[in-house]
Amino acid sequence: MNAPPAAPAYRGRFAPSPTGDLHFGSLLAALGSWLLARAAGGEWLVRVEDLDPPREVPGAMQRQLAALAAFGLHSDTAIVRQSDRHALYQAALDTLMGDGRAFTCHCSRSDLAAAGGIHRRCVAPARTAAVRRVPAIRLRVADGTVIHFDDALQGPQTQDLAREVGDFVLKRADGHWAYQLAVVVDDAAQGITDVVRGADLLDSTPRQIALQHALALPTPRYAHLPLVVDDAGRKLSKSTAALPVDPRDPLPALRAAWSALGQAADAVAGAPSAEAFLERAKAAFQPRTIPRRPALEPAAMHNSAFTKLT
Structure with missing residues (x-):
């Protein structure tokens, strides 16, 4: 063979x-x-x-x-x-929900304003959550989660994901998939070994690496132009x-x-x-x-x- x-x-x-x-x-x-x-x-x-x-x-x-x-x-x-490719994203989300790494959330931007937009726990009032029948879904980021990677063009990078980003959205309350989940699933499904893009997306990379770890997917090399x-x-x-x-x-x-x-x-x-x-x-x-x-x-x-x- x-x-x-x-x-x-x-x-x-x-x-x-x-x-x-x-x-x-x-x-x-x-x-x-x-x-x-x-x-x-x-x-x-x-x-x-x-x-x-x-x-x-x-x-x-x-x-x-x-x-x-x-x-x-x-x-x-x-x-x-x-x-x-909605079915691929749903399968990944089901995996994360199934093992408790993702959770539903009714918090709005205004609810999180006092925390600088960083979600560490749900703070939406119960009455607000009752009105918002469709929640967002977030990735649970454990305290102390720090992501390190070496960018081929921008050099070594470190982000304290828990403190600087918090629990981030995987599926929006309006039903649309978040960029972070879709790009991670697609890069893995297409066998992407090297992600080359603009430096405006540099601070998205730690979120994507955290998702790759959560889904047991390979992490490509990164280069931000x-x-x-x-x-x-x-x-x-x-x-x-x-x-x-x-x-x-x-x-x-x-x-x-x-x-x-x-x-x-x-x-x-x-x-x-x-x-x-x-x-x-x-x-x-x-x-x-x-x-x-x-x-x-x-x-x-x-x-x-x-x-x-x-």
């Missing part, structure tokens, strides 16, 4: 949410995760994280995927949508990055993202197409030059052909 194929030593992913068109911050994460996967000789997957219908923009998923294709960034496997900020130090999603990159003219945005990743401009100079750019970028990529600190937005962000669709 032939042995099953070996799992890849490196499998990364890019996981956009369809809350708008592909912007520069998302392109930076997509390109950075693709380059690191290719540098390791691994696979790169695309997963659509469409579990928050109130925030979704009609048609955004299709436009995001079309933009990725225009930038030459193609998933190595079939694209997965989280909205098709630098954010790109404007002159005022604002994350670009709050300013220019909210404008979509233009898939009709992908090279300016690709060059800007390459620069923000700390790579040498001359390595990709003169590339005539997105495909040619990616081939040169793959050959010249130097992971050690990716900066830790936020980078200032590139001047190209102000080029209307780069940021605006008409």
Whole structure:
């Protein structure tokens, strides 16, 4: 009998949410995760994280995927949508509820305001809980729970999960799955070995590691790319990055993202197409030059052909 194929030593992913068109911050994460996967000789997957219908923009998923294709960034496997995977999340939640690691909770944000939003015990008044017929479900975080991990780009990280985060939500009172549970279940189910994403998600990682431990799932390696900020130090999603990159003219945005990743401009100079750019970028990529600190937005962000669709 032939042995099953070996799992890849490196499998990364890019996981956009369809809350708008592909912007520069998302392109930076997509390109950075693709380059690191290719540098390791691994696979790169695309997963659509469409579990928050109130925030979704009609048609955004299709436009995001079309933009990725225009930038030459193609998933190595079939694209997965989280909205098709409710049964997986429910099975994980049932496991956690069954062994007492998760519990129902009627506490609202206002109920937890006095504790800085950190849940250590349920404080919702009994009359309030009676009105809220559908509770949230939280992971029980034991006192003294401290999570340590070594981020490949940001270095050693430590978070006192009990004191800084508390018992966190796995399923919201509105019935929608929380990001933390879905991403952990999907990363494990897809065999993700390396999570590469923006540094704005760095403080989510300890929650995900705690969930991995609770569900007896493997913990992938993590690398959090630098954010790109404007002159005022604002994350670009709050300013220019909210404008979509233009898939009709992908090279300016690709060059800007390459620069923000700390790579040498001359390595990709003169590339005539997105495909040619990616081939040169793959050959010249130097992971050690990716900066830790936020980078200032590139001047190209102000080029209307780069940021605006008409």
